[in-house]
Amino acid sequence: MKTYKLIFAVLLILTAKNSVAQVANNSNLFIELKKADSLIFNEGFNKCNYSALKKVLHRDLEFFHDQNGTQNLEQFYKSFSNSICSNPNFKPIRRLVDETQKVFPLKNNGEIYGAIQTGEHIFYIKEPNKKLYATERGKFTHTWVLESGQWKVKRILSYEHKPPTKDYGVKFNADYAYKLFDNDKEIEKLLERHKIPSIAIGLIKNGKIQQIRTFGNKTAKQPISNNSIYKVASLTKPITAFVVLKLIDEGKWNLDEPVSKYFIDKDIKNSKYLDKLTTRHILSHQSGFPNWRYLTDSKKLHFQFEPGTKWQYSGEGLEYLRKAIEKKFKRPFEDIAKEKLFNPLGMNNTHFYWTNEIDENQYAVEHNENGKPIHYEKYSVANASANLLTTVEDYSKFLEYILNGADLSKKTYNEFLKVQANEKDGIDWSLGMQMLSDLPNNETAFMHTGGDYGTKTIALLLNNSKQGLVLFSNSENGMVLWQKIISEYFGAVGEEIVRRNLE
Incomplete structure (x- = not known):
């Protein structure tokens, strides 16, 4: 967790320093990273498309999560197999909150070599014969690097997770908490x-x-x-x-x-x-x-x-x-x-x-x-x-x-x-x-x-x-x-x- 906090602090500093360089939402860089993000989540996370994931995950990927610890590339793939994509009848779904996405270019000698992408996302659960229901919202920070003309995500930070309080396209059931007591x-x-x-x-x-x-x-x-x-x-x-x-x-x-x-x-x-x-x-x-x-x-x-x-x-x-x-x-x-x-x-x-009064069974x-x-x-x-x-x-x-x-x-x-x-x-x-x-x-x-x-x-x-x-x-x-x-x-x-x- 110390490593996570250090990297998070560095990314915040970089974001702050480059705040004046935030690109416009209609810029090529913004659109390119939104598409790359879509490969990770809309194709990979939501549809379990591993070939799409492999196009955008860096070989030295480091994933930091505030509740589930850290993962490297191998562990990240394993998590998809064992939890995210293991049960089609109980499938987590991630959606980007469009208006929260920001992109900050990283330059060296005037040339863009990477970018920081920040924003918020909402997670839902998809079950058969049920409406999609929201379970959690959170923030993310992605560090992207440009290698041979291809955008690769090298660092993923997912943090500040909490129950959603807004309607982001799919209505959040305010009584979701009670489901924990009512739905076995x-x-x-x-x-x-x-x-x-x-x-x-x-x-x-x-x-x-x-x-x-x-x-x-x-x-x-x-x-x-x-x-x-x-x-x-x-x-x-x-x-x-x-x-x-x-x-x-x-x-x-x-x-x-x-x-x-x-x-x-x-x-x-x-x-x-x-x-x-x-x-x-x-x-x-x-x-x-x-x-x-x-x-x-x-x-x-x-x-x-x-x-x-x-x-x-x-x-x-x-x-x-x-x-x-x-x-x-x-x-x-x-x-x-x-x-x-x-x-x-x-x-x-x-x-x-x-004591003898206790039934060990x-x-x-x-x-x-x-x-x-x-x-x-x-x-x-x-x-x-x-x-x-x-x-x-x-x-x-x-x-x-x-x-x-x-x-x-x-x-x-x-x-x-x-x-x-x-x-x-x-x-x-x-x-x-x-x-x-x-x-x-x-x-x-x-x-x-x-x-x-x-x-x-x-x-x-x-x-x-x-x-x-x-x-x-x-x-x-x-x-x-x-x-x-x-x-x-x-x-x-x-x-x-x-x-x-x-x-």
């Missing part, structure tokens, strides 16, 4: 394209669960279902946070009391910061701890900075808090979670670790980037930061609960709604969840992701409009699909959420 075949084809075994989707609208949908398989030929259990990795953390907030609301725990009052890890018993660490610091990732001690050189827990002075993501912090709570109440944390959350909400298929086995199942470990102890086992329906119940105040007092709930720490520009943290403010439509989002090798999950809440989304995937490639769903379902708000998290 479209989801299944996306899963197949990206080698993703399954995705489970929970949709919340107006503060209520509206849909629970599942697509694909737990393992080969074993369909996923509403009762399928996923390991959701760091989506454990919001669960832990709200168990703690319930204790705080009941007056049984203090948000700003030193945690050392109840527990001291032997690794930090002599630290000068020991008595400064509070629950607020931990839930907002300001504990000063590393993510995990085993990732440090010493393999021991230590403060990397004074608690409360800056943000740093830490799984150790939540685990430290779990041990302190268990020591005070003399009860396993998972028992407290059942009492405060799981039982009241009917989250009957949610567990911190493997319902487990959504993790898969690698090639769609192959990988070995999974059956954890036997609770971890406040990771390894939660749950269903999309159970976790959707949890999000619905949060959206509706979580049965907390106004004072405690407002602590959750407040910015507690800043991760980076545009992304803050509340107590237990990432917080994105100043979104389009005056929206505020609360979200958390979970990702271990072979599993990718996300929980997202839009506080003002009372909407929510849960996406579980038992695939290393899962992020590709849920980023697309968020952008398409939540429109401009979703696009901004994805953008901030990708920067």
Whole structure:
């Protein structure tokens, strides 16, 4: 991606420097490149005409895409064979937005040796017995070189993809996002394209669960279902946070009391910061701890900075808090979670670790980037930061609960709604969840992701409009699909959420 950004920057500079040299739309150069572009897309991409492609693709072609990585000439051809042209019943179609095309000549000693072409294009899907429907718009920058009188494209950049918002010859269905929830075949084809075994989707609208949908398989030929259990990795953390907030609301725990009052890890018993660490610091990732001690050189827990002075993501912090709570109440944390959350909400298929209550046949086995199942470990102890086992329906119940105040007092709930720490520009943290403010439509989002090798999950809440989304995937490639769903379902708000998290 660094190479992509560098080339993109250079092309922008070249474009800017040559802006006064932009050729007219009726010039020979403009018309020639429009014809050459047509060979790539109207003939090659849209009609799968490989002979047309070969006429215009340079032998040293480099293709850069903001979602699908980079490709050379061989990989570019392979992509056409395996995805673009592999299924005539689900065919992507590209159309140039004519009025956006610009051409800038590149000269050496007054002679044109190449050109930069920029513009926008719209992508559609063509299916039998259906009207063509738009799925995505994006921008492109092509670098052309003139070799023996023949125009060859040497660099292709395709970027800033987002759902279309205008009518460019074929009407865009404004409800296309809902197709992701209503049309099983479209989801299944996306899963197949990206080698993703399954995705489970929970949709919340107006503060209520509206849909629970599942697509694909737990393992080969074993369909996923509403009762399928996923390991959701760091989506454990919001669960832990709200168990703690319930204790705080009941007056049984203090948000700003030193945690050392109840527990001291032997690794930090002599630290000068020991008595400064509070629950607020931990839930907002300001504990000063590393993510995990085993990732440090010493393999021991230590403060990397004074608690409360800056943000740093830490799984150790939540685990430290779990041990302190268990020591005070003399009860396993998972028992407290059942009492405060799981039982009241009917989250009957949610567990911190493997127990006899779990039907292993319902487990959504993790898969690698090639769609192959990988070995999974059956954890036997609770971890406040990771390894939660749950269903999309159970976790959707949890999000619905949060959206509706979580049965907390106004004072405690407002602590959750407040910015507690800043991760980076545009992304803050509340107590237990990432917080994105100043979104389009005056929206505020609360979200958390979970990702271990072979599993990718996300929980997202839009506080003002009372909407929510849960996406579980038992695939290393899962992020590709849920980023697309968020952008398409939540429109401009979703696009901004994805953008901030990708920067």
